[in-house]
Amino acid sequence: MRDIAVVAFSQSACVADIGAVNEVELIMPQLQAVYAQVGLSSAQDVDFVCSGSCDYLQGAAFAFVAGVDALGAVPPLKESHVEMDAAWALYEAVLKIRTGHADSALLYGFGKSSPGELPAVLSQRLDPYYLAPLWLDTVSLAALQARMLLDSGSITESDMAAVVSRSRQNAQANPLAQLAGDIGVAALLQDDYLLAPLRRGDCAPVSDGAAAMIIATVEQARRWGVPYARLTGIDQRIESHNPCMRDLTDSVSTRQAAAAAGVHEAALDVAEIYAPFSHQEIILTRALGLDEAIAVNPSGGVLAGNLMMASGLARVGEVFQRIVNGDARRGVAHATSGPCLQHNLVAVLEGA
Amino acid sequence: MAEWAAVVGIGQTRYKTRRSDVSIAGLLREAVDRALADAGVGFDDIDAVVIGKAPDMFEGVIMPESYLADALGASGKPMLRVHTAGSVGGSTAIVAASHVQSGTFKRVLTVTYEKQSESNAMWALSTPQPFSVHLNAGAGGYFAPIIREYIRRANAPEGVGIRVAVKDRRHGARNPLAHLQLPDITEQEVRDSMMLWDPLRFLEACPSSDGACAMVIAAADSISGNKPPAWIRGVAMRSEPTMYAGRDEVSPQAGRDCATDVYAQAGITDPRRDFDCAEVYVPFSWYEPMWLENLGFASPGEGWKLTLDGATSLDDGGDIPWNCSGGVLSSNPIGASGMIRFAEAARQVRGDAGAHQVENARLALGHAYGGGAQFFSMWVVGADKN
Amino acid sequence: MSTARPDVTGIEAPVYLHYHFTAGTAPARFLVRLREGLLSGQRCPRCAKVYIPARGSCPACGVPTTEEVLLPDRGTVQSFTIVHIPIPGNPIEPPYVVANIVLDGANISFIHLLSDCVNEAVRIGQRVEAVWRPPEEWDYAMDNIRHFRPLDEPDVPVERIGTLPVSGPAVPR
Structure with a gap:
């Protein structure tokens, strides 16, 4: 199988409401940034383009069609789109490169969640006959999951607050984060519940923004002469939709994806995990088998800023940046999709 | 470099206006169960699931792969949801094929669907925005001016669209799955049907259908089932902006480039001669002559002559039958319509197309387009690897 | 039971x-x-x-x-359709002409209503101008232009549609 490398990544600052900016205006600065990192002039210089977005965030069908206006697709491009987080666009592009039909790919994800009420919007992702009519929103579902974990005795509310505290502290070094600060466990536990047992800090903020990435075969990366990180493994698995049909205190699909991506074939020193709720980071850390020595979410993770439809790709981008900066040698990136961690993607990156 | 992949199982639902007897998942399972049975495999033999459909607003279920994972036996497996507008059925097949061609998986299930009756698709497409006027013109209102420009440019006679409308419905009458069953349709009937978007009449436009189409795509060492495989000889996708200065909307460059790419992979030099048949996305009658030219089956300005000569008609014994299944003009579950084209092309080269079989079909084209005729996906399937 | x-x-x-x-x-x-x-x-x-x-x-x-x-608010018909389809609640009475109009000085068309014309006489290359609503009705919307209507000018040759220079001042009507 062909060796694939991540060669460029950029994401916008996470902000709660970016205001009067449309999809094209959201995406274009990130595209220009990754072109500049590799020395490309436009999307015409890569072999394949794939994006991730969700119509319902902005409330208009075919949101991704407008995204094409950011690409300069004349002459026409080899282009595809997933109605998923752009981490799955990365997955599609990896397969494309493995077929030999492309040596390089541009990926981007974007989301403008501020026009709608995200938890209510995402409630319409549930089974349309039994669950969606209940308007069971994403935060309530996560609260049910957290309650199960707490009642099982495997975590405490202090453990959850510790995740939040570390996220905010790490985010102080991340200029793109939305929430950052030096706040301790005791102070966090003083907050009222938002939806018991979840406090506001336990829930990822909603952010508007976009992220872009360029990947290529290792040969192409060398031809370009840019620093790169090898993508040595990528896998994704889904599990049962119905929250009552699976053990919500574990993430079986993450374990499966991690094993298939070869997470533990060598030592790790960094992990970026897409955990929209504090207790989910604990579930995922356990499912990924990460020990204390591994830096988890040094960027602050999505609890510090959550670019819907791009946060998963951004986790891969964060690990890439740490490897090419020399801060890490081998890392794991994780993305999630669906209610209560239903669908998970795991990628492993290593230094050149 | 790519591994060989082939279609080894195909399953479709009957297409009709309303399938109120099944849920969305039930609709998909009909197609999926038939595809698995056709391939002689079960869910345990499937390595990954690739699903596609047009906008989520057509049913009001957001990112429905979450809900459908259980019904599609996807638990514990990789799953991907493709969305490339109307071309999505074709793109989904191509993405599914890449799972196998990349050497990553041995056997992949892919399925596309639309259940428009569960929501209001007209509403979904017409959320008003202030920078354009709200003219209630629909998709026909968008495509009719482009057709008018084609007619002017090609100096085509008025009745070509009517001829296509009749031909594809007569083809559809050979296909028991087709939504519209109009074996006795006449040109006069089409001519007398209501003018909707001049020059398009009611019977020159596609219906709105519920339905699903599924396929099993397998690697060369994992061929199964009792029927011959349809080898995937080439795949291509192209996208261009909806509008740009100087864009040829009648014969989009993305379509021409996509055809050139897929023909080169499959060794096609003269599509009219080399193919035995084609399944091409024709939702409005006039798009047959337009795509005949765009896809290189006819020279610019000459496509309508092939149609009038009966070259694309199975009933007239044409040399290059198009849309023997009845095409989009006979069945249109939007998200599945592209995959139906791809699957019907595969049925032909497997010799499994029933009453709409083209005799000795060995090589066929599957084609889909979407958006403002700006997204294209195509594949070439053959009875042989080369 | x-x-x-x-x-x-x-x-x-x-x-x-x-x-x-x-x-x-x-x-x-x-x-x-x-x-x-x-x-x-x-x-x-x-x-x-x-x-x-x-x-x-x-x-x-x-x-x-x-x-x-x-x-300027004048342009050329790039193509058009005559809409006959009856849609419940549609404020526009069919049949009506929906045209792709390229303004002078623009290189792209947009869709708008073409009225005050004989539908059967509308043609590609025809010259048209905007008919605005009264200024007191103006909003942040394309509906400020009620519709376009034919201009008494020679047709534009098809190959020149979308390439015309700005034909006059852009002034509020």
């Missing part, structure tokens, strides 16, 4: 979601100008083509656009 009841084959599950739609920087500029009775486009810095309404990028070149170009 004493009496057989009909099977439940469906349920009504209405979805209400509220959105605060924003158009984007470039479209917002277009709408503000419309409120002033002006038609505003943007020129691409790379290919110099003029887009209206602009989205903030040149879709062909993929570069940001910022230069504003005010355009």
Whole structure:
């Protein structure tokens, strides 16, 4: 199988409401940034383009069609789109490169969640006959999951607050984060519940923004002469939709994806995990088998800023940046999709 | 470099206006169960699931792969949801094929669907925005001016669209799955049907259908089932902006480039001669002559002559039958319509197309387009690897 | 079970979601100008083509656009259709003409209503001008132009449609 490398990544600052900016205006600065990192002039210089977005965030069908206006697709491009987080666009592009039909790919994800009420919007992702009519929103579902974990005795509310505290502290070094600060466990536990047992800090903020990435075969990366990180493994698995049909205190699909991506074939020193709720980071850390020595979410993770439809790709981008900066040698990136961690993607990156 | 992949199982639902007897998942399972049975495999033999459909607003279920994972036996497996507008059925097949061609998986299930009756698709497409006027013109209102420009440019006679409308419905009458069953349709009937978007009449436009189409795509060492495989000889996708200065909307460059790419992979030099048949996305009658030219089956300005000569008609014994299944003009579950084209092309080269079989079909084209005729996906399937 | 009841084959599950739609920087500029009775486009810095309404990028070149170009409210029919389809609640009485109109000085068409004409006499290349609503009715919307109507000018040859220069001043009517 062909060796694939991540060669460029950029994401916008996470902000709660970016205001009067449309999809094209959201995406274009990130595209220009990754072109500049590799020395490309436009999307015409890569072999394949794939994006991730969700119509319902902005409330208009075919949101991704407008995204094409950011690409300069004349002459026409080899282009595809997933109605998923752009981490799955990365997955599609990896397969494309493995077929030999492309040596390089541009990926981007974007989301403008501020026009709608995200938890209510995402409630319409549930089974349309039994669950969606209940308007069971994403935060309530996560609260049910957290309650199960707490009642099982495997975590405490202090453990959850510790995740939040570390996220905010790490985010102080991340200029793109939305929430950052030096706040301790005791102070966090003083907050009222938002939806018991979840406090506001336990829930990822909603952010508007976009992220872009360029990947290529290792040969192409060398031809370009840019620093790169090898993508040595990528896998994704889904599990049962119905929250009552699976053990919500574990993430079986993450374990499966991690094993298939070869997470533990060598030592790790960094992990970026897409955990929209504090207790989910604990579930995922356990499912990924990460020990204390591994830096988890040094960027602050999505609890510090959550670019819907791009946060998963951004986790891969964060690990890439740490490897090419020399801060890490081998890392794991994780993305999630669906209610209560239903669908998970795991990628492993290593230094050149 | 790519591994060989082939279609080894195909399953479709009957297409009709309303399938109120099944849920969305039930609709998909009909197609999926038939595809698995056709391939002689079960869910345990499937390595990954690739699903596609047009906008989520057509049913009001957001990112429905979450809900459908259980019904599609996807638990514990990789799953991907493709969305490339109307071309999505074709793109989904191509993405599914890449799972196998990349050497990553041995056997992949892919399925596309639309259940428009569960929501209001007209509403979904017409959320008003202030920078354009709200003219209630629909998709026909968008495509009719482009057709008018084609007619002017090609100096085509008025009745070509009517001829296509009749031909594809007569083809559809050979296909028991087709939504519209109009074996006795006449040109006069089409001519007398209501003018909707001049020059398009009611019977020159596609219906709105519920339905699903599924396929099993397998690697060369994992061929199964009792029927011959349809080898995937080439795949291509192209996208261009909806509008740009100087864009040829009648014969989009993305379509021409996509055809050139897929023909080169499959060794096609003269599509009219080399193919035995084609399944091409024709939702409005006039798009047959337009795509005949765009896809290189006819020279610019000459496509309508092939149609009038009966070259694309199975009933007239044409040399290059198009849309023997009845095409989009006979069945249109939007998200599945592209995959139906791809699957019907595969049925032909497997010799499994029933009453709409083209005799000795060995090589066929599957084609889909979407958006403002700006997204294209195509594949070439053959009875042989080369 | 004493009496057989009909099977439940469906349920009504209405979805209400509220959105605060924003158009984007470039479209917002277009709408503000419309409120002033002006038609505003943007020129691409790379290919110099003029887009209206602009989205903030040149879709062909993929570069940001910022230069504003005010355009006159007259143009040419690039193509058209006559809509006969009856849609419940449609305020426009069929049959009506929907035309792709390219303003003079623009390189892209937009769709608008063409009225005050004999539908059967509408043709590609025909010259047209905007009919505005009274200024007191103007809003941030393309509806400020009630419709377009034919101009008594010679038709534009097809190969020149979309390439005409700005034909006159852009002034509020």
